[in-house]
Each structure stands twice: as C-alpha cells, then as structure tokens.
Amino acid sequence: MRRALLRLVFAVALPALLVTVWWVASAGSTDVYWPPLRTIVEAFPDVWTAERLRGDVLPSALRLAGGYALAAVVGVALGTAIGSYRRVRAVCEPVLEFLRAVPPPVLVPVIMLFAGIGDTMKVTVIAAGCVWPVLLNTVEGVRAVDPVMAETARSYGITGAARLRNLVLRSASPQIFAGLRQALSIGIILMVISEMFAASNGLGFTIVQFQRGFAIPDMWTGILVLGLLGFLLSVVFQWVERRVLGWYHGLRASARRSP
Amino acid sequence: MRRALLRLVFAVALPALLVTVWWVASAGSTDVYWPPLRTIVEAFPDVWTAERLRGDVLPSALRLAGGYALAAVVGVALGTAIGSYRRVRAVCEPVLEFLRAVPPPVLVPVIMLFAGIGDTMKVTVIAAGCVWPVLLNTVEGVRAVDPVMAETARSYGITGAARLRNLVLRSASPQIFAGLRQALSIGIILMVISEMFAASNGLGFTIVQFQRGFAIPDMWTGILVLGLLGFLLSVVFQWVERRVLGWYHGLRASARRSP
Amino acid sequence: MLDVRGLKKVYEGSGRRVEAVRDLTFAVGAGELVCLVGPSGCGKTTLLKCVGGLLAPTGGEVLLEGRKVSGPPPGMAFVFQEYGRSLFPWMRVGENVGLPLRQKGLSRARRGELVRDALGSVGLADAVRAYPWQLSGGMQQRVAIARALAYEPRVLLMDEPFAAVDAQTRADLEDLVRGLWRERGITILFVTHDIDEAVYLGERVIVLSASPTVVREQLKVDLPVERDQLHTRVDPRFAELRTHVYEQIQAAKKGVVAS
Amino acid sequence: MLDVRGLKKVYEGSGRRVEAVRDLTFAVGAGELVCLVGPSGCGKTTLLKCVGGLLAPTGGEVLLEGRKVSGPPPGMAFVFQEYGRSLFPWMRVGENVGLPLRQKGLSRARRGELVRDALGSVGLADAVRAYPWQLSGGMQQRVAIARALAYEPRVLLMDEPFAAVDAQTRADLEDLVRGLWRERGITILFVTHDIDEAVYLGERVIVLSASPTVVREQLKVDLPVERDQLHTRVDPRFAELRTHVYEQIQAAKKGVVAS
Amino acid sequence: GSSDGGGASDAGASSGGVTTVEVGLIPIVDVAPLYLGQEKGFFEKQGLKLRFTTAQGGAAIVPGVASGQFQFGFSNVTSLMIAQSNNVPVKAVANAIASTGVEGKDFSAITVGKDSPIRSPKDLEGKRVAINTLKNINETSVRASVRKAGGDPDKVEFVELAFDQMPAALDSGQIDAAQVVEPALATVKSQGGREIASNLVDVAPDLTVALYFTSTRYAQQNPEVVEKFRKATAESLAYADAHPDEARQIVTTYTKIPAAVLDKVTLPKWPAEPNRASIEALMKLGEDDGLFKSTPDLDKLLP
Numbered sequence A, B: 001m002r003r004a005l006l007r008l009v010f011a012v013a014l015p016a017l018l019v020t021v022w023w024v025a026s027a028g029s030t031d032v033y034w035p036p037l038r039t040i041v042e043a044f045p046d047v048w049t050a051e052r053l054r055g056d057v058l059p060s061a062l063r064l065a066g067g068y069a070l071a072a073v074v075g076v077a078l079g080t081a082i083g084s085y086r087r088v089r090a091v092c093e094p095v096l097e098f099l100r101a102v103p104p105p106v107l108v109p110v111i112m113l114f115a116g117i118g119d120t121m122k123v124t125v126i127a128a129g130c131v132w133p134v135l136l137n138t139v140e141g142v143r144a145v146d147p148v149m150a151e152t153a154r155s156y157g158i159t160g161a162a163r164l165r166n167l168v169l170r171s172a173s174p175q176i177f178a179g180l181r182q183a184l185s186i187g188i189i190l191m192v193i194s195e196m197f198a199a200s201n202g203l204g205f206t207i208v209q210f211q212r213g214f215a216i217p218d219m220w221t222g223i224l225v226l227g228l229l230g231f232l233l234s235v236v237f238q239w240v241e242r243r244v245l246g247w248y249h250g251l252r253a254s255a256r257r258s259p
Numbered sequence C, D: 001m002l003d004v005r006g007l008k009k010v011y012e013g014s015g016r017r018v019e020a021v022r023d024l025t026f027a028v029g030a031g032e033l034v035c036l037v038g039p040s041g042c043g044k045t046t047l048l049k050c051v052g053g054l055l056a057p058t059g060g061e062v063l064l065e066g067r068k069v070s071g072p073p074p075g076m077a078f079v080f081q082e083y084g085r086s087l088f089p090w091m092r093v094g095e096n097v098g099l100p101l102r103q104k105g106l107s108r109a110r111r112g113e114l115v116r117d118a119l120g121s122v123g124l125a126d127a128v129r130a131y132p133w134q135l136s137g138g139m140q141q142r143v144a145i146a147r148a149l150a151y152e153p154r155v156l157l158m159d160e161p162f163a164a165v166d167a168q169t170r171a172d173l174e175d176l177v178r179g180l181w182r183e184r185g186i187t188i189l190f191v192t193h194d195i196d197e198a199v200y201l202g203e204r205v206i207v208l209s210a211s212p213t214v215v216r217e218q219l220k221v222d223l224p225v226e227r228d229q230l231h232t233r234v235d236p237r238f239a240e241l242r243t244h245v246y247e248q249i250q251a252a253k254k255g256v257v258a259s
Numbered sequence E: 001g002s003s004d005g006g007g008a009s010d011a012g013a014s015s016g017g018v019t020t021v022e023v024g025l026i027p028i029v030d031v032a033p034l035y036l037g038q039e040k041g042f043f044e045k046q047g048l049k050l051r052f053t054t055a056q057g058g059a060a061i062v063p064g065v066a067s068g069q070f071q072f073g074f075s076n077v078t079s080l081m082i083a084q085s086n087n088v089p090v091k092a093v094a095n096a097i098a099s100t101g102v103e104g105k106d107f108s109a110i111t112v113g114k115d116s117p118i119r120s121p122k123d124l125e126g127k128r129v130a131i132n133t134l135k136n137i138n139e140t141s142v143r144a145s146v147r148k149a150g151g152d153p154d155k156v157e158f159v160e161l162a163f164d165q166m167p168a169a170l171d172s173g174q175i176d177a178a179q180v181v182e183p184a185l186a187t188v189k190s191q192g193g194r195e196i197a198s199n200l201v202d203v204a205p206d207l208t209v210a211l212y213f214t215s216t217r218y219a220q221q222n223p224e225v226v227e228k229f230r231k232a233t234a235e236s237l238a239y240a241d242a243h244p245d246e247a248r249q250i251v252t253t254y255t256k257i258p259a260a261v262l263d264k265v266t267l268p269k270w271p272a273e274p275n276r277a278s279i280e281a282l283m284k285l286g287e288d289d290g291l292f293k294s295t296p297d298l299d300k301l302l303p
C-alpha cells in the first residue's frame, strides 16, 4: 500500500514538475507560436469536444488500429516463414533491407495509385511502416528457438501446427512483442503523416489545419492529445504484454536471481 | 569458396527475380505514375549526376549523420543514467512514454522556433526521432547487467568509470546496437520528412520536387536511390556491429550449441 | 527390446568431418536399466539421439522391438541434460507434462489422470500450476522425468539428466529413477559421465572408448537390487566396480586397447 | 587470519523478512583450507558474501587480519559458482584475468607476468587470446580461478565453484585447488554442498545447520595431505568421515540438535 | 429527385438522375465557391452532387484525378502546365480563381518584417526569400516581380517553407522576405510586416491562378458531366464574387481559420472564365525559368 503510493508519487513527480515549469516559463509569453500554457489549457475543452473526439480522434484511431493489425498479422506470418527456413532467409534478406529503407511517406503517391486516397491508403501507409519491426523481430525470434526445446518437441511427436502454436510462436513471443512495441510508435507517426497528404478528418489532419489556420493554442492542444494518445496506447500495450509475457518476465527475474 | 558463391547466388536471386518481374510487368505501361522500368533506368544516370550527388545526397547524408550521432550520444548517456538508478527510472518513465508518442514531424513548428529553418532544424528533427529507440534500449540493456558480473566487478574493486567502460556499457552493447539499428530506419524516414518542411536541397527535397513537378520516372529513380542508401547504410551498420559485437554473436552461437 | 547394430555416425559440414561414433553394437533387454559411461565428447549424446530417432545414423541400424527406428518412435521418451531448456517456460508444469499426451490424442480426462499420476510419482503433485522457472533445478528435472513417465514409454532414454543439479538433489533423483524403474518395469538407457552414478544406478554398465567410439567393455553390476546412498556407496564391491570402470575410462582416454 | 563473530544477516524487502544467517562464529587460520557444507538454502552464499564485504551483515562482524571488513578488501578474491556469468564474455581470457590488476594500478609488464603465471598455474597458458565462451565449462572455471590467483589474494573465497561442471572435470579441478593451495599457501574458504568434495578437499569441514543458520559441527579431516581421486575416495577413513558428515547434514535438515 | 441514397460509395455513379462526383480540394479560401454552390443548390440543379476530399497540396490531387479517384480537382495553372508537359493526362474544365489585379490589394504578396530595410523586390538580390513551393507559380511570379523592379532573380536565394511557418520565420529573422497568401498575409500584416510587391499582379493583369480540372479520359467519356460541372461552377463563381460575406462565412465550415483573422482576409477574384492571355504570359515566364520539359499545349489543356 505505502509502496504503491510511493510509486505513484514517483511517477507523477516529474510530469508535475515539467508542467509547472512550462506554466511559469510561458506565463507572460506574447510569441504567437509559444502561447502561455494557461491559454492552451483553457482552449482544450473547447477544442476537444465529444463531437471532435468522435469525428477526428476516432477515425485516426481506427486507421491506426487497422494498419497496426494488418502489419502485425503480415509481419508475424511472413517472419515465421522466413525465420523457419535458412534458405528463404538467405534469399529474402537483401530485398527486405532494401524495401525497409524506403520511407512509407515517399511511397504515398505510389500507394495512392493502388489504394486510392481514402482510408485504405492511410491504413496501407501505416501498415507499410509498422510491418518492418514486427517482421524482423519475428524472424530473429523464430530463428532463436532453443534447439533443445525443438528436439524435445520432435521427440514427443509435436510437429506441424501444434509445434507452431506451442513452441515456435510462444518461444518467439518476447521478440514479437518487442517488434510490436516499436511498431506502435512508428504507427502513431505514420498515422499523423498519412493524414497530412489527403484527408478530411483525423487527428493529424486537425493539427495541421490548426497550424495552417494560425490557431496556435489549438495546435498545442492537438500535440498534447497526440502525446496522451501515445501514452495511453503504451499503457494498454504494457498491460497486454504483461499478461501474455508473464512467464517471460518471471523467467528473466528468476534467471537473474539464481544461477 | 563454393559456399560463398552459393550464398551470393541466394542473395542475388530474389532481387533479380523481382527486378525482372517489374521490368516485364511495366514494359508496356502507359500510366504516367507507373512508367516502364526501362524508362526509369534510362533516366537514372541523367538524374543522379555527380553534381546532384554532391548537391543533394551529400547534404542529406550529413544531416542524417549529424542527427543520428546526436541521438546516439544523448540516448546512450541518458539511457545509462536512467537505467542505472531505479528511482530515476520510476520518475522518468511516464514522461518518456509521453514525449516518445509525439511524432517529430508534428513538432517541427516548435523545433523551428528554437532551431531555425536551416540544417539545425533538420538535424534536431532527426535526432528527436532517433533518440527514443536508443534511449529505451540502453535503459533495458543497462538494467539487465548480470548481477553476478556486477558483484565480480565490485569484489575486484572495479568501480566508477572503469565499471562503466568495462562492464555496464559493454554488457549493454547488444541492446544499444539493437536500438541504433532501429534508429537508423527511423532516421532515414525523418531525413526525408524534415526536408519536406523547409529545404532547398537534399534527397527528400529532390524526390518531393520530382513528384510535384510530375517528373515521375525521376521520382522513381529517387525512390531507388533512397532504397539503395538505406541498404548501404544497413550493410555498413552490420559490418560495424559484427566487429563490435563479435563476442556476443560467438557467445550466442556457443550457447545454442551446448548446454 | 533395443538393438543397436554397427551404428556409425559422421557429422559433415563446413568442410569438417567428425566421426563421432564408429561402430557400436549392443543390446538392451526389456525392463533392463543400462548405464552408458564414456569420456566427455566421445559421442554419447550422438548415440542416444540416433537411438531416439532424432538423428539418422550414417551406417548401421537401431531396432526397437524388432522394428527399425527412422524417426522418434511413439514408445520412446527422452530426458535431456538441460532441464532448463527442455521444459517450455511459457507453460505451467501440468501443461508441460500434458502436451505430448494431447498430441497423442488422449481424452481430457485420461490426460488429467496421467499427469497427476506422473507428477505424484516424482513427488511434485502440488506443482501442477507452477511455472518451471519457479522450481529449483532438481524439481525441474523431476518434471521432465514426469513428462516422460506420463507419455507411458516402453523405453526411456536419459542423457546425463543430473549433470547440472547439485550433489544432494542428484542423490535424491538417482534414488527416484531406480524406484520408478523397479516400480514400472520400464527399459532405461542412462548416459552419464559420472562413474559413481553409473555403478550406483545401473544393472549393467557399458563403457565407451574415446572418439571414434566403440564399446570398450560391458560390465554387470552385481550389487543388490535394493540400494541406498549411504550404504551402497561405501560397500567394498561398489569401490571395486568403481575403480574398475575408472581405470577403463582412463585407459579409454589414453586410447589403450582393452585387455 | 579470518574471524567471523556472531554474524547475523536478515534480508528485508517486499514485506518479507528472511533470517538467512542467525549466529555464526568460526575462525580460519592463515594458510588453512576450510570447507563449509550445509543443506541447500541454508545461507552459505549469504555468509560468504558477508565475509567478502559484498553484503553488510545485520549483526556481528567479520575480521580480516584483525581489521573489520566493511567493503571488498583488497587482499581477498572471490570465485563464484556461475563461471558463465562471472567472466566478462566481451573480453578475452587474458583481459579478464588482467582487468583487476589494471584496476590495482600495476604496470603493464607486471600485469602480463602475473596473468601468464596464473594461467600457467591452471594449465591454460594457451588460452590467453580465447574468449571465455570458446572454452568448456571446466576451463572457464579455471580462468576464474586464475583471475583470483593473479590478484594475489591472501584469502580466497570459493562459492560452490564446481557445482556446474561435469563429474570428471570436477575431479580435476578439485586436485587443482588442492595443488594450488599447497603450492601458494593461500587461505581458502570453500563452500560446497557435495559432502564427498568437502571431505576430499578440506583440512577442516564446518557443517552448518538448516536456516536459520548456526555452526552445527566442526570436523578435522585427518586424511593424509597427499590425496588423489582414486585412492583417497576408497580409503575407509574417507568413508567414515563422509558418513559422519552425511548424517550430520541429514540431521541438520530435520532440525535435530547436534549431540 | 434529390435522393442521396445509393451510389454513396461508387463515386461518379448516377442514381435517380443525380450524379455524385468526387472533387479533390485544398482546404483554403480559394475553393469557397464550390462549397457555396453546393449549399445554394447550383450543382443539384445540374443533377450533380459533389463530395469533397481535401488534400494538402496540388501534388496529391493530380495523381488522384489521373487515376480516377477523383473526377475533378483543384490546381494552380503552373502545376497543370507542368503536368501536361510531362504527359499527365489532365484537362482544365473551369476557372477557379484569379488575382484581384490591384497592386497592393491582392490576396498574395511579397512581404518583409516590420524593421526590414528592404523596400522593393530589387533589394531581394542576395536575400533569402521563402515560398511555399519551389519551381512553381510562386517562384515564377516572385521572379517576375524582381525582374520587373530591375533586379536579377537568379541572385535571390529561395527556400521552401509552408505558408503557416512564414510569419514566425519572418519575425525571428530566419528569412528576409516571404511570399505569402491569405490568411498568412493577414497574420504577417497583423505582426507589423509590410508588403513590398503584389507578385501575381506583376505577372499579368487579372492573372488566372488556379483551375478546376479533370482527366482527359474522363472528359472524353463523360462530356455531359463535365459540361454540367462547368456550368454549375461558373454560376457558383459568379455568386461568390457577388456575395463576399457569404463566401467568408462558408470558409469557416471547412477550415479552422479563426473568424477574426478571416475578416481581415483579402478575397481573390472569382471570374467565371479563365483569362487565356494571362496564362500565356505565365507560360512564357515559366519557360524562361525552365519549368517545363516541353512547351505546354494550351489548346489541349484549357477548356
């Protein structure tokens, strides 16, 4: 109980400090681009009404979810295939490195040709960026399946889908989650960027609109919302991860404690 | 010798196949945005002259190098500090998660206030994006220093800077390099994006110019150059990594072989 | 029960050619407990993997109940030395023990019964819901033994199962194996490089030469069937047998031909 | 030389309070080789860490040559059980052995000399340029011993150093330790839970009770100074001593008060 | 029939006599007439229903139109000429905006900070000037202003910067001058900045700045839809030109420009027909600047 309280205090201390510093430092600011935090906070409830949340934040979140889910499925599936066969890996690696190096925003015009300018395009852009960390981490994870465990599975006749489900994916799951974690931050960046190209709603679109319209305090509230969204998603992610990878954290902790 | 040859064949097989498919599929294309590969290849030498390489690719590469180096130094330094002390970690983590979630492109107007519109701004944008994977991975790596090794060091009086150099940073280096690897791809994306804001030269700028100027084959050559640049950097990175982390790969391989 | 005839195994790869096992012939009767001893690296693991169908021999053959072994046979179970890498850390003890049974297609009720029974046999009835890494090394190895028992094999192959557990746990586990063997009448082939262990456990000890490996000697252990750590080990006959095997192994290391 | 007086250590944390060591008093004379045996978890490692200055005792004190130990003292070296986690895998064997000397501020020449000498003593003169993970477990543990030797300690603390190496290597290492002890006249405090090992190695065996730990018995080992694996272990006196210690430990486990 | 059911997803489909068309726009003051026309029912009268998608620049709209994602799009004239000279199949169908043609009272201007010593475009030689897109209409027009004032445009250093960043950059001295359009122009003026030239007016009087366009294929296959769009657009333009307050009002529905800023904004002209002579002048200047691969064919491009 006291420990939990202490942890809460620790967690809140720095944000509180930073906000205070910002508040005080910006209090008398007359710079258009650097409005007082007070103004920003006052603008917040006016800007982020329920309607705007529904009309702008929700579509963005849905696109992010779509692109992210697509990247996760494709990345894990391809990664498992590539990681399982040495030959496939040797053949695919250079191409993957090449493709990975092309930033999705540059590909937008090309993606637009195939996917249009609607949500499909945005989801594709997000997926195109998120897929790499998932894919590459899955490859590494699948490669690293312990040979003793693999032989154990084989000696007990655990092959095919059962092997995939009970051994390969489970064993690779810590790496897969590491990839998913990276993909999450990339996904948020690309969500914003994809909405800069062609959109009529969305969080990124709104922020850029505020910028263009010189509604600077409103723009700042948008940046805050973006940060909060990312923070929220990361908390959710950690919660899921802790459930799925409970065994892994336990294993690591116990390995650290004893030989 | 034969194995090396075989590996080369494997590595080249898929790229060759893909290029062939592209070549054949696009041969008769009349779609402006999807020109025949032949046209693109023919445009290549005209577009990427020595002058353009010096005038556009070099500045981009320098900005990338600057931002990346900055992110690496800051990320490792901060990460080591945060990872070493449990208290500092508890205090900083929520703020880091929040800051990390704000995409650098959205922060461009703010960064411009402090860093101007020149190269400093671009380097800052790149660094602001690259620093996260380095920082977070360093924290994880530093946290995971083996307690037996730590006690060994302590029992032999290895403390302070010697401990940092000989134990902490070396032990965390695999994770640090994993972070640097992720930062590299993010860096390339941000290099392009930062040049979309306020630039008069650079690779990203050039590609966007081609796009806007409807010089589509030229734009395609730009995308190829970007892919090649990324590929090249990743090869260089792997080479460095193999040198620095030779011990780690050996350790892993030997751990996999025997109990 | 188990016939090994002229077994030969040569590892080839990276231009190196290792003749691990040259020519091994021996038989294990139904319900026998045979120990294999040999110097480190003489090919004991290789031999056991060939017997278990995990490796294809280069020459010779292995017969189980008159039928040639070409893949892991259903009537055989394997216990590996590396308990930490043979149990799946993401599954609870009960699931680990039950997984091979699910693969066998047994009903849920029957599985539950076998798992409970096997864990009871090794004295871990309470640990069903624990994770492997929550157990001590000795307990983990007992879970691995329980998994093998639940599989209801006719032949049990054990590859230095106690090499990595502490001395006192090892003594307990040795008594456990002898107890289970007497109780269930399983045929056991037990590999070790601890001479005391081989003599204490086995009804027969097969001494292997150094690589390239052949059978150097087969020795009947004429100690009473009822053995215990305290008295058997100080029995003069035990000392004689132990000394004999010790000398054989020393000679095997030096490559002296058996008299 | 080494005086442990009324040592008490209580671990506190997360609301749990573990009294690992209750009240330990014993002394080790200069140049003595004393073995500590006790059941698993009885606090042997805790005791050794208090002696080595790695842990602060809750009560009582440890005196080295009359001076109170409050941090790792320069005249003392530690050999841990986990060889794989005590050598730095990123340094070659020579650097590993030399690092504590560099910290001590010795000249390069002197360091080279000490490293060569120490590695020679453990029979690994050729391995200077190898990485630890290129060596077998037994060789790694020998490197750890060489590192301790090169440090020129007056007291050597060894915490179950051979628990994780195979039986034959262990026998060789035991002889190595006895040889070095006789040759260099170091004071050695050797912790093990292998009764045979304790009796075989020590001049004196201290038997600890189960937790909360006190000294249960001190036993002089009156075997000849010249010992060897083959003959000493079948010596009737060895069997007697071994049986005596075994019974003490069994009693200690059951919590019976020593007669 | 004014049913707007059905056909919601397949753009360009006609249902019950109403044809729904997708229009790609940039969300700025310039496109107010279309929104106004939609509201006033000018398009409905022609049996058209517009669906707007906003993009951040013309470069995102042209591929959309070329590949059939949109039936119509909004783009500045130079972009269209560049596209055509690169064989992108576009065809203008209606006028969009023109400059006011009044020196000092246009919606676009070259501006400098309040304490700047720069008085005339000639003084821009050796200075750093921000424009929002290099190698496009703004660069051409700024160069025209410099040339007209007797300077050498090749000596000007152009940097690319988004309009919304320019007021701050001017203020902090990171750039010496900026070519801005509304509403950034109003913002610059409110910060004390000065206009030194009306760059669009310097190209040609009554310069046609932007056009609505479609793809050549769509124009061939659906000439009647194109004609209806042209008619309705012309009507909308005329109405907007005559009712600037309504135009201002509608802008607030699709942008985030604060009403206070909007009141100070100078509106563009919305003539019904493009001014071919001004476009030819613009083309000449563009050719001098080397914008085009081959000379654009205005006969093919313009309606």
Ligand SMILES: Nc1ncnc2c1ncn2[C@@H]1O[C@H](COP(=O)(O)OP(=O)(O)OP(=O)(O)O)[C@@H](O)[C@H]1O
Pocket (backbone or CB within 6 Å): C011, C012, C013, C018, C019, C020, C038, C039, C040, C041, C042, C043, C044, C045, C046, C047, C193, C211
């Ligand atoms: N996959 C492999 N490829 C090449 N050589 C191998 C392979 N596995 C084992 N060897 C070699 O074959 C020989 C026998 O190895 P094996 O592991 O069977 O010996 P072992 O008797 O089990 O040794 P230990 O007592 O250390 O467990 C060794 O020389 C080893 O280096």
Ligand SMILES: Nc1ncnc2c1ncn2[C@@H]1O[C@H](COP(=O)(O)OP(=O)(O)OP(=O)(O)O)[C@@H](O)[C@H]1O
Pocket (backbone or CB within 6 Å): D011, D012, D013, D018, D019, D020, D038, D039, D040, D041, D042, D043, D044, D045, D046, D047, D193, D211
């Ligand atoms: N850091 C710690 N925090 C809390 N309890 C601890 C800690 N380290 C050890 N203990 C507890 O103290 C007791 C003694 O542990 P210790 O490791 O000293 O025993 P040991 O005799 O070395 O055991 P082993 O033979 O397994 O090595 C155990 O009950 C253990 O759980």
Ligand SMILES: [Mg+2]
Pocket (backbone or CB within 6 Å): C044, C045, C046, C159, C160
């Ligand atoms: Mg083996």
Ligand SMILES: [Mg+2]
Pocket (backbone or CB within 6 Å): D044, D045, D046, D159, D160
């Ligand atoms: Mg211990």
